[in-house]
Amino acid sequence: MFGGIIHTPSDNPHDENKTFDFPTSIFYLLFRPMNKFFITTPIYYVNDVPHIGHAYTTILADVLARFHRAAGDEVFFITGVDEHGQKVLQAAQKRGVSPQQHCDELAPRFGNLWEKLNIGNDDFIRTTEVRHTKVVQHVLQKVYDAGDIYVDEYEGWYSVAEERFITETEMTSGQFRDVKQIKERNYFFKMGKYQERLIKYIQDNPNFIMPEHRANEILGFLKQPLGDLCISRPKARMSWGIDLPFDKDYVTYVWFDALINYISVPGYSSNDKKFEKWWPADLHLIGKDILTTHSVYWTTMLFSLGLELPKTIFAHGWWLTGDTKMSKSLGNVMNPMDFIEKYGVDAVRYFLMREMVLGSDANFTEDAFIKRYNSDLANDFGNLLNRVSGLLGKNHGGVVPTPGAMTPAEEEIVAFGRGLSVKVHGLVAGLKIHEAIDETLNLVRLVNKYLESQAPWKLAKTDLPSASRVLYVAAEALRLSAVLLKSVMPSKTQTVLDILGAGDSGLTWGELKPGTKLQAHEVLFPRIEIEKK
Ligand code: MSP
Numbered sequence: 307m308f309g310g311i312i313h314t315p316s317d318n319p320h321d322e323n324k325t326f327d328f329p330t331s332i333f334y335l336l337f338r339p340m341n342k343f344f345i346t347t348p349i350y351y352v353n354d355v356p357h358i359g360h361a362y363t364t365i366l367a368d369v370l371a372r373f374h375r376a377a378g379d380e381v382f383f384i385t386g387v388d389e390h391g392q393k394v395l396q397a398a399q400k401r402g403v404s405p406q407q408h409c410d411e412l413a414p415r416f417g418n419l420w421e422k423l424n425i426g427n428d429d430f431i432r433t434t435e436v437r438h439t440k441v442v443q444h445v446l447q448k449v450y451d452a453g454d455i456y457v458d459e460y461e462g463w464y465s466v467a468e469e470r471f472i473t474e475t476e477m478t479s480g481q482f483r484d485v486k487q488i489k490e491r492n493y494f495f496k497m498g499k500y501q502e503r504l505i506k507y508i509q510d511n512p513n514f515i516m517p518e519h520r521a522n523e524i525l526g527f528l529k530q531p532l533g534d535l536c537i538s539r540p541k542a543r544m545s546w547g548i549d550l551p552f553d554k555d556y557v558t559y560v561w562f563d564a565l566i567n568y569i570s571v572p573g574y575s576s577n578d579k580k581f582e583k584w585w586p587a588d589l590h591l592i593g594k595d596i597l598t599t600h601s602v603y604w605t606t607m608l609f610s611l612g613l614e615l616p617k618t619i620f621a622h623g624w625w626l627t628g629d630t631k632m633s634k635s636l637g638n639v640m641n642p643m644d645f646i647e648k649y650g651v652d653a654v655r656y657f658l659m660r661e662m663v664l665g666s667d668a669n670f671t672e673d674a675f676i677k678r679y680n681s682d683l684a685n686d687f688g689n690l691l692n693r694v695s696g697l698l699g700k701n702h703g704g705v706v707p708t709p710g711a712m713t714p715a716e717e718e719i720v721a722f723g724r725g726l727s728v729k730v731h732g733l734v735a736g737l738k739i740h741e742a743i744d745e746t747l748n749l750v751r752l753v754n755k756y757l758e759s760q761a762p763w764k765l766a767k768t769d770l771p772s773a774s775r776v777l778y779v780a781a782e783a784l785r786l787s788a789v790l791l792k793s794v795m796p797s798k799t800q801t802v803l804d805i806l807g808a809g810d811s812g813l814t815w816g817e818l819k820p821g822t823k824l825q826a827h828e829v830l831f832p833r834i835e836i837e838k839k
Contacts, residue, residue, distance in 0.1 A: 342382070343374040344587045348596060349386040349431060349567050352412045353397050356419045357639035358670055359593065359625050359632050362658050366622070366739070367591050368425045369659055372793035373734050382584050384571045385420070386431030387413050391469050391560040392539075395546035405546045409434055419642065424651055424796055431567045433548075441570035442563050443551045445611060446537075450552050454496045454610045457553075460536060461489040467635075469560055471536055493538035493556065500606040501532040507605070507615065515601050516620045516737070517665040520594065524601050535603060537562040565604045569613070587616040594621040595631075620737060623667035632670065640670055652795035653679050653831065659794050660743045676834050686750045687787070688831035691802055693757055694781045695824050697773075701766035706781060706806070707774030708820040716779045719756060720815055722749055723786050727813040730790050739794075746790045753783040781806060782818045789813055798830060 347367045350360050364385055371383040389409040398408035413432050420427060431438055449455050463477045464470070466484035476482060505528050508514055508521055515521035538556040539547060547557025568587055573580035592600055600619050608615055624631045627638045645654045657675050660682065662668040698704055712720065726749055733742035757780055765773035788802040789811065803809050807822035 340378045340380070341374075342584065342588075343371070343379045344382045344572065344584045345371055345374075345384075345589045345591065346568055346587055347385040348592050349388040349433065349564055350416060351391075351393070352387040352389045352409050352416075352432075353393055354634050355639065356416050356642070357632060357634065358642050358645075358658070359639075360416070361419065361423060361642040361654075362625060362662070363591055363593060363622065364420060364425055364427075365423060365655050365658055366664075368423075368427070369655070369739065369793045370589070370591075370734070370737075371426065372796065376793065377731070381428070382572065383427050384429045384431065384567075385416075385425075385427045386429075386567060386571075387416055387433070388560065388564045388567075389413070389433045390547040390557070390563055392466060392544050392546070393469065395544065398546075406434060422646055422651065423642070423655065429571050431571050433563055433567060437576065438567060438570045439548050441575055442548045442558060442566050444575045445566055445569075445607070446558060446562070447551045449495065449607070449610050452610060454499070455493055455537070456496070457491060457493050459489070459491050460494075461487070464488040490540055490543070492536050492540070493550065493553070494534040495537045495562070495607070495610070497535045497603065497606045498532045500609045501528060503609060504528065504532075504602065504605055508601075513618050514615065515597075516618055520597055520601075520621045520665075524597065527598065527602070532602070535559075535562075535606075561599050561603055562607070565599065565607065568604075568616070574613075586614040588618065590616050590619045592619065592621050594623060597621045620664075622664055623662065625662070625670045626667050627670060645675070649675070649679060649834070650798075650831075652798040653683060656683060656743075656791075656795055659739050661740070663740055664737050676836060679831065680833055682747055683831040684833040686747055686754060687791075688829065690750050690754055690757075690780070690784050690787075691805070691827070691830050693754075694777060694784055695805060695827065697762055697766075698777055698781070698824055701763070701770075701773060702777065704824050706818055706820050706822040706824070707778050709778035709782075710771050710775045712775070712779075715756060715760065716775065719749075719752060719779055719783055722752060723783055723815050726786070726790065743791070743794060746787050749783055750787050753780050756780070778818070778820065782816065785811060785818050786813070786815065801827065801830065 345367050347363045350356065354360070367383060367385065371381050375381045387409075394408065395405050398405040401408060403411075409432065417430055420430075433439070446455070460471070462471045463474070463485050464487075465472050465482040466486070468482060471488075472482055472485070477485060505525065508525055508528075512518070512521070515524055537559045538550055538553075539559060541555055541557060545557060547560065548563050550556040550558055568590065569581070569585060570576075572584040574585070590600060597619070605615050626632060627640070630636060630638060632639050642654060657678050661674065661678060695704075698706070726745060729745055730742045733739070733745065757776070760776045762773040762776040765776065785803065785806050785808050788799040788806075790813075792799045800809070803811065805825045805827045806818060807824065808818055811817040
């Protein structure tokens with residue numbers, strides 16, 4: 307977000323309000339130490355059609371990455387695609403092409419969508435790239451040499467859809483499709499040996515798995531003995547994967563391959579300097595569907611490698627249609643492209659960020675989208691711009707006026723505006739994105755009400771200095787809210803700031819310069835009229 311540029315105090319030495327008159331204020335942001343921030347999304351199955359669920363995690367990561375960049379942090383934001391495994395092989399065979407060709411054709415669908423959604427990732431990994439496969443083999447060899455991988459004969463139920471062996475209980479639950487009995491020799495990772503250490507780690511590090519109820523869920527799961535993990539597939543059955551370096555008749559299990567992207571991209575075993583700089587990740591953002599693989603498989607793999615664990619694994623909820631998860635296999639997915647084309651990228655980003663309470667599920671319907679768009683973007687934010695530029699154009703020569711002395715009505719708004727930046731930063735840092743947006747919209751709503759009660763269009767006829775004061779405060783509040791919403795809606799907020807001649811302004815109240823000529827513009831968010839049936 308919620309950012310823009312945070313100026314150092316020396317940028318604006320004449321602003322007397324920047325002294326110690328608001329201790330819980332912008333000073334916290336100005337002197338906050340600069341950090342590194344390494345954020346990841348899951349790498350998505352290349353076979354999936356990218357849908358709103360995938361777009362959501364990626365936009366969320368982008369919003370947080372932009373927010374941290376704006377706060378002066380050095381950011382590394384990665385995403386990518388997961389290309390190995392049985393489903394990819396089967397899909398390629400069905401089309402009569404090689405699995406590599408199949409992946410080469412499908413992978414760009416994700417990259418293209420991220421471009422359309424204005425995602426500023428720093429890297430994009432495909433698990434078939436040599437820079438990744440080499441690291442996976444290095445990891446396998448290292449874990450093998452440490453004595454944490456052994457070979458065994460195993461007989462059990464195998465779910466082709468999930469690409470893993472399932473337990474007897476899972477089998478009888480009836481929740482797994484495409485299940486068959488398999489007996490084979492395989493390699494196993496001694497995951498069980500790390501059970502106690504993992505439990506203790508979760509208990510000692512309350513920010514490790516978030517939200518808290520997810521950590522409790524994993525602790526509950528760890529009350530049962532943790533088995534070892536089958537990490538190989540015989541090539542005779544499934545050949546599309548990375549070879550085990552110690553047995554060429556096998557490829558590795560997709561998760562033992564995919565999870566490693568989080569260290570292969572920042573340079574584990576290939577670029578020590580880069581790796582030391584970025585690892586451990588600050589935030590693995592994931593959906594709740596892949597919590598176990600991340601908090602149990604991945605962390606025990608890292609224990610075995612002697613590496614630090616990511617600082618936080620955050621599992622968000624699902625986008626539902628009705629009561630069911632949106633997913634390709636259920637055939638109820640919303641295509642983000644349809645919404646982007648119809649309503650614009652920033653509106654889609656705004657809706658997804660505002661509507662979902664991080665950690666809970668949310669419902670995606672076009673009706674909810676239109677309602678939110680019309681109320682927040684057309685009526686509140688867009689309307690404030692229209693009013694400010696319309697009134698300045700009509701009575702003030704289209705120029706930002708000089709504010710003059712404040713009255714209590716303005717002081718209320720200024721106080722709200724000054725406190726807002728710090729509040730928003732706190733909320734984003736606590737991953738309460740929807741609240742941070744709502745707080746910013748509260749400023750917009752407050753100013754819209756203030757304009758109605760002050761009626762600067764009437765004042766302009768009798769008391770031009772008062773009309774100037776009111777419109778300066780309204781325009782400045784609009785500018786500040788645009789800066790605060792920048793990470794969520796990078797393009798529309800830039801338009802607003804450019805109209806106000808404040809393109810690279812920051813978070814301090816009063817940066818709007820009197821005398822600036824406003825630029826002409828179109829309606830920012832045209833209202834969506836719902837056809838009556
Ligand atoms: N390839 C694995 C992840 C490997 S990570 C090392 C995978 N891929 S996936 O294509 O199925 O993507 C799963 C992720 O997509 C979820 O964790 C979540 O981030 C996102 N979503 C997919 N459907 C979703 C919803 N309906 N709602 C919200 N997000 C969901 O699992």
